[in-house]
Amino acid sequence: MKTFDRDDDVILCRQFVVALVDLAKQSGVHPDRVLKGTQCFYSDLTMSNTLISTKEFLTIIDNAVKLTKRDDLSFILGRKYFSSQLGALSQALLNCKNIAHMIKLCQLFQFQLFPFLFFTLIKSRRNNEIKTHLLLNSAIGSLTDNQERFLYEFVLSACTGALKYRFGESIPVTIRLPYETVEHIEQYHVNIGSKPYFNQPLAMLSIDDKWLYHSIDDCSLSLKKLAITEVKNNQKNKVYIGFTQAVCQFIHSNLTYNTCKSCSATTDISLQSCAQYFSVSPATLKRKLAQHHTNFQQLLDKMRRQHAVFAIIENQQSNECIASSLKFNDIPNFRRAFKRWTGLTPSAFRENEQYSLLT
Amino acid sequence: MNLDLFSFHRYLFIVLLLAIASVATFTFQLGELKEYANIDFFDVLGEGGITLITLVWVFFILISRPSGKVTNLLFTGLTLTHISMLLDFLDEFLLYPEDNTWLTTIESLPAPIGMLIMSIALYQWHLEQVSINTQLRKTERYYRDHSLTDFVTGLYSAKYMKTQLQREIVNAKNVNFNDYNLDKNAQKQMLTFTLMLIDIRQFDQFNRKHGDNQGNILLREIAQIILMNLRDNDLACRYASDCFIVLMPNTDTKTAEQVAHHIEKSIEHLAFKVGSSTTANYQHVASCVMSFNGKEDHLTTLEQLNERMRITKQRLHQQQLIKEDVITQRDNAATQNTIIGLDPVQLKQQTNKCMVN
Numbered sequence: 001m002k003t004f005d006r007d008d009d010v011i012l013c014r015q016f017v018v019a020l021v022d023l024a025k026q027s028g029v030h031p032d033r034v035l036k037g038t039q040c041f042y043s044d045l046t047m048s049n050t051l052i053s054t055k056e057f058l059t060i061i062d063n064a065v066k067l068t069k070r071d072d073l074s075f076i077l078g079r080k081y082f083s084s085q086l087g088a089l090s091q092a093l094l095n096c097k098n099i100a101h102m103i104k105l106c107q108l109f110q111f112q113l114f115p116f117l118f119f120t121l122i123k124s125r126r127n128n129e130i131k132t133h134l135l136l137n138s139a140i141g142s143l144t145d146n147q148e149r150f151l152y153e154f155v156l157s158a159c160t161g162a163l164k165y166r167f168g169e170s171i172p173v174t175i176r177l178p179y180e181t182v183e184h185i186e187q188y189h190v191n192i193g194s195k196p197y198f199n200q201p202l203a204m205l206s207i208d209d210k211w212l213y214h215s216i217d218d219c220s221l222s223l224k225k226l227a228i229t230e231v232k233n234n235q236k237n238k239v240y241i242g243f244t245q246a247v248c249q250f251i252h253s254n255l256t257y258n259t260c261k262s263c264s265a266t267t268d269i270s271l272q273s274c275a276q277y278f279s280v281s282p283a284t285l286k287r288k289l290a291q292h293h294t295n296f297q298q299l300l301d302k303m304r305r306q307h308a309v310f311a312i313i314e315n316q317q318s319n320e321c322i323a324s325s326l327k328f329n330d331i332p333n334f335r336r337a338f339k340r341w342t343g344l345t346p347s348a349f350r351e352n353e354q355y356s357l358l359t
Numbered sequence: 360m361n362l363d364l365f366s367f368h369r370y371l372f373i374v375l376l377l378a379i380a381s382v383a384t385f386t387f388q389l390g391e392l393k394e395y396a397n398i399d400f401f402d403v404l405g406e407g408g409i410t411l412i413t414l415v416w417v418f419f420i421l422i423s424r425p426s427g428k429v430t431n432l433l434f435t436g437l438t439l440t441h442i443s444m445l446l447d448f449l450d451e452f453l454l455y456p457e458d459n460t461w462l463t464t465i466e467s468l469p470a471p472i473g474m475l476i477m478s479i480a481l482y483q484w485h486l487e488q489v490s491i492n493t494q495l496r497k498t499e500r501y502y503r504d505h506s507l508t509d510f511v512t513g514l515y516s517a518k519y520m521k522t523q524l525q526r527e528i529v530n531a532k533n534v535n536f537n538d539y540n541l542d543k544n545a546q547k548q549m550l551t552f553t554l555m556l557i558d559i560r561q562f563d564q565f566n567r568k569h570g571d572n573q574g575n576i577l578l579r580e581i582a583q584i585i586l587m588n589l590r591d592n593d594l595a596c597r598y599a600s601d602c603f604i605v606l607m608p609n610t611d612t613k614t615a616e617q618v619a620h621h622i623e624k625s626i627e628h629l630a631f632k633v634g635s636s637t638t639a640n641y642q643h644v645a646s647c648v649m650s651f652n653g654k655e656d657h658l659t660t661l662e663q664l665n666e667r668m669r670i671t672k673q674r675l676h677q678q679q680l681i682k683e684d685v686i687t688q689r690d691n692a693a694t695q696n697t698i699i700g701l702d703p704v705q706l707k708q709q710t711n712k713c714m715v716n
Contacts, residue, residue: 026571027510069506072599079600083567165563169676170669185658186517189665190558190599 003243006140006291009051010115010240015085016057018045019077020064029067036063054116054140054242061150071184074150075191078157083165088234089113091227094166095219100212102162103134109231111240114158116140116151118245119205120252124314132212133314135306136203139242141292149179152203157191159205164193166216173207176200197356201309201342244292244299250277251303255326268327271296305341308334312346313353319346360422368421371434375417378438382445389462390453398451406448413441429487432480439473497589498596500606501526509597511575512582520596520604524657527552527608531651553615553650554660555605556668557585557622560643560675562601569633569640577631581642584629588622602668615648622646647671 004010011017017040024034031042038056052060064073082090089105089112096102103121106113119134136155143151156175163171170193181198182188188196241249254269274296275285289295304326311317311325323334338346365372417437424430446466455462492499498514500523507519531552559565559581566574578601585595585603598604607615623644630639647667651660 075600079563080566161563169673184517184599186599186602186661189661189668190602193669195662195666 002240003246004054004115004240005243005288006055007053009053010111011052011054011057013040013045013050013052014048017052017060019080019085020060020073021045023070023073023076024064024068027068027070029064033067034060034063057116058143058147061147062144065146065150071182072187072191074153075157075187078154079161079191081154081158082162086113088227088230092224092231093162095221095224095227096216097219097221098213098215099163099171099207100132103132103212105228112231112235114155115240115242117155118241118248120249122310122314123209124310126314126316130209131206131314132209133310134205134207135310136205137245137248137302137306139245139248141242141244141289141294142298145179149182152177152179153187156196156205160192160194170194171207171211173205176202176204176206178203202306204310206314242292243288244294246278247274247289247296247299248303250274251300255303255307269300301341304337308338308346309342309349312350322346362422364425365422367426368430368434371421371426371431375434375438378442379445382442383449386446386449386453386462389459390455393452393454397454403448403451406444406451410441410444410448413437413444417441429480429483432476432483436473436475436477436480439469439476441473443467443470443473496591497586497593500594512579512597514582514603515596517596517598517604520594520598520606521657521661523594523606524554524660527606528651528657528660531653551611551650551653552606552608553610553612553648554664555607555615555619555646555648556598556664557603557605557619557644557646558668558672559601559626560645560672565640565642573633577640577642580629580631581626581644584625585622588618588625590618593618604664610650612648612650615650619646619648645671645675 017035021031021034021042025031031045035041037059038052040050040052040056040060044050065071082093084090086093089109093102093105096105107119107121110118116139117136118139119136122133122135124131124133136152138148138151160170160173173194175192175194175196177196177198178200179198251269251274271282271285275282278285280288286295289299307326308322311322317325319331319334323331326334328334328337335345338344338349342349344352417434420430420433420437424433443466446462446469450463450466502519502522504519507516508514509516559577562574562577565577578597582595582597582603585605589595589605590607592608594606596604596606605618607618623646626642626644629642631642632638633640645668647664647670649660649664649667655663
């Protein structure tokens with residue numbers, strides 16, 4: 001699988017930038033000011049296949065938010081994303097039989113859909129209720145607070161928009177977000193519907209399996225197939241993922257592999273083994289990650305933190321269990337690491353979690 | 360900067376230019392240039408600065424006000440002051456011959472006259488503002504901050520509502536606390552405020568069909584309808600997207616529900632036209648009201664209000680499903696066409712029957 005870096009021109013302007021620039025224009029900001037700091041000009045936007053890099057797109061987001069001083073940009077873009085920006089892909093998505101199929105499609109066409117964030121699918125069972133969780137992470141390395149917020153808001157309102165469009169009402173989902181409570185909470189109330197939990201150690205969308213397989217009327221399998229073939233023809237074997245995403249997925253697959261099979265045959269997760277996996281030298285790997293404003297240890301910590309937190313809040317696992325699955329030698333070591341990741345010891349975190357769910 | 364209004368003041372602008380030009384030519388004809396060594400640059404800097412600033416003030420008056428009596432007065436006052444400053448400034452470069460020293464004596468005369476006129480103008484401006492404030496009622500309370508205006512509907516945004524809400528909550532809590540010994544019931548009726556949320560249903564669908572611009576126009580019209588149906592002390596703001604929020608001070612739930620009902624009814628009757636087409640688009644809204652319970656802070660209150668909205672919408676959605684169900688049932692069985700003309704209670708019974716089936 002090919003990966004792309006922050007500087008690679010992979011983002012379709014038609015899909016992401018044009019709508020944003022138009023919105024800014026509506027609020028009286030000249031397009032050239034929004035595009036400042038990128039190599040893209042307003043005249044380029046009218047051409048059908050202009051590409052820019054993710055780095056430039058992030059700059060455009062920063063500019064637009066700063067210049068318009070509006071906090072609803074991400075929501076407006078997200079709400080109509082599925083129905084208007086995706087062409088054949090939206091045909092395919094809106095003809096899915098249930099949400100599970102939609103998620104599957106999103107996974108397959110993540111690059112076309114949203115190259116900035118990726119999600120890992122995890123199931124959990126509690127009291128005979130099976131839930132599906134979408135763990136969201138940045139595919140393009142570290143983001144500033146504003147960028148992170150914008151991208152999550154975009155994705156969330158796109159998801160709720162699509163579900164509302166298909167079901168006619170909003171579906172209950174639990175949303176956890178990794179940033180502080182925002183000032184423009186009203187936008188979340190109106191655009192997203194479900195109450196989000198802020199300031200969480202992971203970004204996660206959870207949905208009951210009851211809804212996941214709830215069949216939607218008014219869908220055509222043949223139309224969906226047609227649309228998928230069309231998308232596949234268009235993309236011409238171009239399946240890219242963000243480099244950070246590739247590294248995260250490498251770490252994640254090795255984390256879970258060990259827990260499933262409990263044999264220690266696989267290599268431990270280190271910078272060296274990762275570099276080997278991507279067949280680059282450790283120095284190159286370091287340099288590439290630095291381009292994404294992150295480093296290997298940071299990503300490794302993040303994935304382990306998410307694993308531990310998820311095991312606590314959804315699977316109710318004991319410290320011993322989590323520590324052994326993450327290959328800690330002893331419990332105190334794990335507790336110390338957990339405190340470093342989240343600022344709380346595992347037991348304090350559990351109490352906190354129960355308290356926040358009650359209120 | 361928005362220079363739209365400037366074109367209305369071409370006449371005043373010409374007057375200003377003429378005044379400056381005539382003052383300059385007049386003084387230059389009368390006086391002789393001073394020698395370079397005799398010019399006091401410290402004075403030049405100070406007086407030049409004042410002259411320039413008065414000119415900037417005139418400019419801002421001209422670009423921010425529509426033409427009219429108050430604008431003319433403000434302009435005259437400021438221009439006279441400006442002329443005084445200009446004379447003073449040119450003085451620094453010119454030496455007047457002995458028999459023309461009267462010029463230096465009268466140069467300060469326009470300024471006080473100008474300032475007097477300015478004062479009258481400011482009083483007129485005050486009267487004007489009072490009348491504008493009555494026009495702004497229902498959209499503004501006690502506090503003005505133009506950066507919080509929502510440019511689509513012209514109402515204030517949710518941020519403004521939040522500050523007003525905080526203020527209202529502090530008031531309610533304070534009075535409750537101070538007069539705790541007084542008759543509790545009487546207070547409760549006097550001091551609770553009620554919030555109302557109004558949400559346009561199927562707004563996304565409208566947007567998809569007619570485009571965002573039409574959607575914005577629709578929002579603006581609906582905002583106007585909401586304002587028309589409110590009482591003088593109420594405050595309406597745009598909450599987010601297709602949702603409006605109304606703050607109703609000293610109001611109980613029952614009254615608020617009535618007003619909400621009025622608003623729902625009037626919006627249902629709005630025959631919105633897209634562009635020049637004659638097809639009417641009827642909108643439906645969901646609304647819910649909630650009285651302040653005297654305990655929570657503003658964010659929790661908003662949270663609860665939105666929870667209510669969610670339930671209201673779910674209920675409406677269910678009702679819609681049942682309605683559709685009834686219609687299909689009716690179409691299936693030709694004999695069931697008696698449903699038309701039934702009163703609501705009967706319809707509900709019929710509906711329940713259908714659901715059981």
